[in-house]
Amino acid sequence: MSQLNVATIASKAAATAPVFEDSAAREIIQGCSAWITFDASSGSPVVGDSFNVSSVTDHAVGQFTVNFATAMANVNYAALGTGKGGIPITEDSSVAPTINGWRFIAWFPSTYYDQASNHIAFFGGL
Numbered sequence: 001m002s003q004l005n006v007a008t009i010a011s012k013a014a015a016t017a018p019v020f021e022d023s024a025a026r027e028i029i030q031g032c033s034a035w036i037t038f039d040a041s042s043g044s045p046v047v048g049d050s051f052n053v054s055s056v057t058d059h060a061v062g063q064f065t066v067n068f069a070t071a072m073a074n075v076n077y078a079a080l081g082t083g084k085g086g087i088p089i090t091e092d093s094s095v096a097p098t099i100n101g102w103r104f105i106a107w108f109p110s111t112y113y114d115q116a117s118n119h120i121a122f123f124g125g126l
Contacts, residue, residue: 062112
């Protein structure tokens with residue numbers, strides 16, 4: 001078995017992620033395209049940490065858009081989110097996802113929440 005020990009792995013092509021393949025040239029790993037953790041309990045989102053996220057737009061109680069620093073190549077990305085106390089984070093079905101951002105709601109069972117703990121990861125689309 002070989003071991004790779006480097007500080008940086010970069011793609012040969014500009015603005016694309018490196019491709020990890022097995023010995024049969026099948027892609028086997030894709031990284032997270034963007035992620036964020038933020039607190040909305042004060043009424044305005046406070047970002048704890050993020051990757052490929054430029055900002056969070058607060059539309060109303062429990063209604064937000066995560067804005068990407070680098071646009072996705074398409075809208076066929078997956079978003080996975082969770083909130084404090086099991087409050088679901090789901091896509092706002094009234095607004096289609098865009099390459100620049102994803103609008104979501106923190107809602108359960110019939111109430112919107114500005115919760116303290118929001119964690120969202122995005123895969124694909126780059």
